[in-house]
Amino acid sequence: MEAPARQNGAVGLSQAHVVTISDGAYQGQREDKSGPVLVTLLVGAGFEVSGPEVVPDEMERIFEAVTTAVARGVDLVVATGGTGLGPRDVTPQAMSTIFDYEVPGIGEAMRRAGADTTPMAALSRSMAGVREQTLIISVPGSPKGASESLEAVMLIVGHAIQLLHGDTSHS
Amino acid sequence: MEAPARQNGAVGLSQAHVVTISDGAYQGQREDKSGPVLVTLLVGAGFEVSGPEVVPDEMERIFEAVTTAVARGVDLVVATGGTGLGPRDVTPQAMSTIFDYEVPGIGEAMRRAGADTTPMAALSRSMAGVREQTLIISVPGSPKGASESLEAVMLIVGHAIQLLHGDTSHS
């Protein structure tokens, strides 16, 4: 995927920030494998990438990490983890306080892609939405779930970023 | 599609109203192409159609146009435009204040149909819902996106209208 042109005419790549949401990785009890996988995917797709920033499974910390990146003006935030059904899985609840609005088709597309591999993909609460002019995508915490979900929608991410910067000619 | 029988026993066609949501069309800076396309589709499907009524991309104006048609007792409102990710795309936000409840399967079906043509259909925030006894469908602003979305769900619209008038035998 070609990096989309910046609306402001600045020369340069689109910027992405990766957030890993995991109590275990935050406390150093387990290695963050998914964050680095997402960074590699995004660099390969032409993004300038910061992170992975590791935060625990707490709504306030998730909110702070994502909104700080949005305030910095990044085009895309990808968050991995906390989309399951466990008692500490609060990422979707946090996202609903972060998003100005959801883009439901992206979550649907990620789950549909996952369903080709495993019917358990229906249990993922992966989702995407917009805050200000930043697209935010929440994917599962496993390296496989994270990479498959992002790859499933990578082709449309560049287009979404262009729309967010004001090209509404086809909306 | 046959026009569904009116619950009240009145002889006559089901009634639809078309709303075009577009700053450009409202200000006369560009022609409204999608509204007339939708009118033609609905007439062909057996509806008595009013509109297109053209309003700017403002939540209050969208609310007023749709709820006035609902108060008039039309069976169906189809709104075109404002479903993308641009800064002025506020139609889904307006719809969430208009709907008594959403019918998520219709939005899913429209996006899935669009995905056969272009993966970008995942970015459409097309949706449908109910206010009082009126079905409301929000489709993209481009003539192609508008007509493909409506055609994808036209077969079930008549059935939905019957359910809304009290035939709940299979729900």
Place this chain on the structure above:
Amino acid sequence: MEAPARQNGAVGLSQAHVVTISDGAYQGQREDKSGPVLVTLLVGAGFEVSGPEVVPDEMERIFEAVTTAVARGVDLVVATGGTGLGPRDVTPQAMSTIFDYEVPGIGEAMRRAGADTTPMAALSRSMAGVREQTLIISVPGSPKGASESLEAVMLIVGHAIQLLHGDTSHS
């Protein structure tokens, strides 16, 4: 499907409760056919099942029936009825007050499975969500719609119950 092991180490089956939501069945004006069909399906899948409990199409009564079962600690509640577009179809509105959070992929999977049989499945507002550690699934009121919807997601229900009891290793 094998009954999932209980997190608390107790020997025994997972527990399910069936709720039939129907004015007609509640008033004895028509037989509850869907409730018994769901009980049979769940017993066959290895659940210990209570119900069907029959309640009218009223939000307070739906809320009370489901939350009482959740408080009893059942793993799964399946509610049949009230998912259509009729004036008395209030089940999804009730569920939105019951769920701590929705699991959108389960509703999507049920509608997609139904779409193979009839395009009208798009009109079903079937949905699933979680309250405390209980999975709650809302399916249509017809015996065919109820059984097809539950069967479409039965394979993943056991996995969901395991996740709800704390196995978050893959989320």
